[in-house]
Amino acid sequence: MSQTKFKPVEEQLAYLKKGAAEIIPEGDLKAKLENSLNTGVPLRAYLGVDPTAPDIHLGHTVVLRKLKHFQDLGHTAIFLIGDFSAMIGDPTGQSETRPPLTREQVDVNARTYLAQVSKLLDLQKTEVRYNSEWLDKLSSYDVVRLAGHYRLARMLEREDFRSRLENNQPISVHELLYPLLTAYDAVVLKSDVEIGATEQKFNLLVHRDIQREYGVPSEVALTMPILVGLDGQRKMSKSLGNYIGIAESPTDIFGKLMSISDALMWTYYDLVTDRTPEEIAALKKEVASGTAHPMDVKMRLAEEVIAGFHGEEAARKAADNFQRVFRDRQAPAEAEVQRISRGPAKKLAALLADLKLASSKNEAGRLIEQGGVEIDGVRVQDPRKDMDLSKATEFLLRVGKKKFLRIIVE
Secondary structure, eight states, X not given: XXXXXXXXXXXXXXXXXXXXXXXXXXXXXXXXXXXXXXXXXXXXXXXXXXXXXXXXXXXXXXXXXXXXXXXXXXXXXXXXXXXXXXGTOOOTXXXXXXXXXXXXXXXXXXXXXXXXXXXTSOGGGEEEEETHHHHTTOOHHHHHHHHTTSOHHHHTTSHHXXXXXXXXXXXXXXXXXHHHHHHHHHHHHTOSEEEEEGGGHHHHHHHHHHHHHTTOOOOEEEEEOOOBOTTSSSBOOTTTTOOOBTTSOHHHHHHHHHTSOHHHHHHHHHHHSOOOHHHHHHHHHHHHHTSSOHHHHHHHHHHHHHHHHHOHHHHHHHHHHXXXXXXXXXXOTTOEEEEEOOOSOEEHHHHHHHTTSSXXXXXXHHHHHTTOEEETTEEOOOTTOEEOOSSOEEEEEEETTTEEEEEEEO
């Protein structure tokens, strides 16, 4: 294998450190990269994911993208699907025992994950593994022997276990086994690096210890920050409604990304794009000096994110649509069409309520009075405006900032 395959170590380190919370220990990663450069043998970097839900949002892609960075640099990317461990349930961040999933649920979620992960990783070059390959085959003796390599006192140092003990909340014995069984993944994979979110730090450190116990060189633990959601305050989460699903339409993803604050934009550049630290620093300098407008730089961010999931053409169309609707105040190229039958005149507020553009006539009236409604690009502020529906006609309604409806009376 050619030794010119890999970039210089310092260049690789800079790229791999981008956005990282911790590298434990960083000196070991540098040494592993140097050895890889000298021998021409790629590092084995892995990310383990338990398919506990069917869909992936942008927050999940932070660790995935870091695995992609190893792949970009010519190293072996291992995507481990925790089909066995998902049926146990990782207690991390849980205040109580989580019900285990069935094999059928896990299998369905795993298929969806792979389809979505393929938008980021080159699956042709990715080692995709399932930990049921080896965990299903462990005997009772093997599991007891594995448990014998770790001390209970160390396990109870873990923050969520400790707080549950203090609050008299139950901890099941199988939960104590979770980090040990996933550590066995690292033993089998002979991984050089494992990637995880900051909340997975305890597990990753256990994995390093267990590798040593089994005579395997300890991996480097690389943790990534939790992505802050659209509200700018809390972890991105579907349950909090502050998320961006990677399977959402390009238009929706674009609009959501444009809603984040200018300050948060830089975190997103760090964590959900492949831009180098130098490129991001140059963009920051442009904004600070006034040579680039923050909105333009944010639009570039949105285009880059969408291009990764939906392709460059879809990203360009979403950008054009945003420009037309929100910056040039024009209608989207493909506004939703609503056909209604001819009939007597109707007050504008009543029409909006009938079309489900407002929850009630009163709510529609408030929207209109606040200047949130336009007809064919002209703002209307009289809720009692009569809409003539007696003859065939067509007009464009805008309600709020984002909702456009082309009305065809026939």
